[in-house]
Amino acid sequence: MYIRVMRYKTSSKGRNRNMNLKKEAQALNDYAQALRRELHSHPELDHDLPLTEGVIVRELEKLGLDELKSGQGKGHGVWATLRGDRPGKVLALRADMDALPVREETGLPYAATNGCMHACGHDAHVAMLLAAARLLAGARAELAGTVRFIFQPAEETTDGALSMIQAGALENPSVDAIIGIHTGSIWDGLRPGQIGWKSGPMMAATTTVLAELRGKGGHGATPHLTVDPIVMAAEVLSQLQTLVSRETSPFEPAVVTFGKIEGGRQHNIIADSCRLSGTMRTFSHETNSFLQERLRATVEGVAASMRGHGTVEYVGQTPALLNDPALSFRMRDILTSVLGPDSVQELSLPSTGGEDFAEYLQKVPGAFFYHCSTFGDERDQPHHNSRFDVNESVLWTGVAALAAFALHWQEVSQ
Ligand SMILES: [Zn+2]
Ligand SMILES: [Zn+2]
Known part of the structure; x- marks a missing residue:
């Protein structure tokens, strides 16, 4: 099947905005890193995430958003809503919150000591989405439509997404599209900071x-x-x-x-x-x-x-995770424009891994992306390993991807 995709073109004003957006995301790297370390020290499992929920609510409360709901799903899910000053559609951005029953052996100064561990990078997902929320809250005047931030429990135990959908995370207002990111070393061939994208089937x-x-x-x-x-x-x-x-x-x-x-x-x-x-x-x-x-x-x-x-x-x-072709290509074009062509790479094959983000895609069109946060040395370990770590210096590219998509996805192609 041939899919015709119009390239997103930037006006000179748009280019300035993109340059600023890149700088703003870079400036938020320290914020994202500090949050990630705080969450990393206090990993929680499944639906039982009171400390994680507390950090999310504390940070979102500072942003003056239009809606903030905690205690969702089976107890500790959170969503928040930001309305832009310009009319438009509703986009959801999702991060998963839960850790794993793995005893941490990284030796990092902020390593967890409670027998659980953020060994899949969900601490970084929450940190990147909170940083993107902060960036977007400051860009309300330029934002068209509404952004719904979804912080979801229990991805590893696979019923977290359904619990949030059943609680109404995709309603009031009705969500038109959804984006999710997974960081780490899942995909060979990506360089640190790069976003991997794929149209159609991505996960099993x-x-x-x-x-x-x-x-x-x-x-x-x-x-x-x-x-x-x-x-x-x-x-x-x-x-x-x-x-x-x-x-x-x-x-x-x-x-x-x-x-x-x-x-x-x-x-x-x-x-x-x-x-x-x-x-x-x-x-x-x-x-x-x-x-x-x-x-x-x-x-x-x-x-x-x-x-x-x-x-x-x-x-x-x-279900299988099936990315919407138009939204996948849209991310490619937006990131090419905002971060440069080197920032994105198409993935040639799907993964046989599973991800409950697929549940949202049963309800609304959307796309899932990989954010590469490897080091390129012996610190790179598989996900769910007791020495798994995330290269914090590239958190900002994930922040930029989420924020740039929210700001530009509805712009008319020229
Ligand atoms: Zn995992
Ligand atoms: Zn994961």
């Missing part, structure tokens, strides 16, 4: 699979008097390896991984049951439905053929 649908195999326990010395669920599990796992390799199209990406197997208590006891838990990653609804059906049939069929009983439950599903 995730489905958590819980399977149980039931047999008949007994003595390990007399297997013929039992029905062994562990042997059944071994057969089921081998069979499941053929789903993606033999049953789905090689042109349709899919992953089936079982990361946990649990059964049995002692070497000479045949167990009554064995449980498997895994994750499926897909990009199309058809492939997801097909794999769910075939996985269930495999577990039930293999178990039955071995005189046992197999059941499958699907829990914790998030």
Whole structure:
């Protein structure tokens, strides 16, 4: 499909504004860094985020916004609304707030000591969005339309976005488009400070699979008097390896991984049951439905053929993250204009990672972007690692991306 995209052109007045915007975002780097460190020292999990909520509310209260709502979602979500002086549409900017149950080993002076850690960079997301809110609150006279700032709990545990949508984060006024950013080292090939963009499928649908195999326990010395669920599990796992390799199209990406197997208590006891838990990653609804059906049939069929009983439950599903093409190209053009062509890079392939930002995209068009905050040395660690860190010197480019998009996304292409 060919998509015609008009380039955003700047007038000389626009160019001045862009230069200022870049400088304003750079000037906010220290502010974003201080906030990130404060949040990093006090990581909180899931929906239980009172300290994080407190920092967000404290900072937003300084900005004289038109609306500020805390205690949202399942207790600690926040949203705020800024109305520009010029008429226009409603744009939501979203940051996730939660940390992980990882014991921090960075050795940083502001490292967390409570057994939890911001090991996915959500502390930086909150800091960048608060800095963008500060920049935009100061640019109200130039702002067309309304900006809704959404601070969302429980991304890692995947129901945070839904809890905010159900609480009304996309309503009053009705949100027309939504933008989100993920910082860190997720995408190879990006340079520190660069924004990675991609039109269409960007992240996979995730489905958590819980399977149980039931047999008949007994003595390990007399297997013929039992029905062994562990042997059944071994057969089921081998069979499941053929789903993606033999049953789905090689042109349709899919992953089936079982990361946990649990059964049995002692070497000479045949167990009554064995449980498997895994994750499926897909990009199309058809492939997801097909794999769910075939996985269930495999577990039930293999178990039955071995005189046992197999059941499958699907829990914790998030949809695939599909970026709106027009908004993705719009970000490319705006950032090219504001920060220069080197500031953006198109991503060639989607990721099989999941992200509950996809839930918002089921309701309104939007786009998700990667913000590269690597160092280029041994400090670069994978997300969710106990030594994960964020290069704070480039926080300002994320601030600039969010603020520039909010200021320019509705301008008519020339
Ligand atoms: Zn994460
Ligand atoms: Zn994350």
